[in-house]
Amino acid sequence: MNIDKGLIVVISSPSGGGKTTIIKELLKDKKYKFVYSISMTTRKKRNGEINGKDYWFVKKNDFQEKILNNELLEYEQIHGYYYGTPKKPLQDWLNKGNIVLMDLDVYGAFSVKKHFPDSSLLIFLKPPDLKSLEERLRNRSTETQDQINQRLMRVPEEMRLGEQFDKIVINKNISDTIHKTKQIIIERISFK
DSSP: OOOOSSEEEEEEOSTTSSHHHHHHHHHTOTTSOEEEOOOEEOSOOOTTOOBTTTBEEOOHHHHHHHHHTTOEEEEEEETTEEEEEEHHHHHHHHHTTOEEEEEOOHHHHHHHHHHOTTSEEEEEEEOSOHHHHHHHHHHTTOSOHHHHHHHHHHHHHHHHHHTTSSEEEEOSSHHHHHHHHHHHHHHHHHTO
């Protein structure tokens, strides 16, 4: 199977770092063959989330069955829930020459790079500071204080590992971040 036709762009950041917002904006640009790889998770839906659009929400035993059947490219247990990427749609999109956008944590990103070293681009969205990241988490009002604290405890490790990504974009201003991220992707596909 020829996987070098398309490109996988993994956008990662600590929780609240802007991954979802950036990806939603990139998907609006119909000039490029952007598609979004929907992750699978065992966590409960947040208000406004739609199954099959934001995530594939599945039961824990269904997720574990997919692990056993080798149906996932990568998976991880984070904050007590499983998250993972189904293989088949990803391979199909690459074969069609799509730019596959993925919203993954740092470990998931490295797993993608391991499987697709020449067909992947890892972009880390770095928050300008810890205070603004914490404000973003609080303002979205989707987690309890304990969940926010749990997410914040993981930030130093994510920041350290994010330094190993192909590109780093400091997310101070959302429109600048969208522009910079798109430019990085365009440069990569221009030199493919």
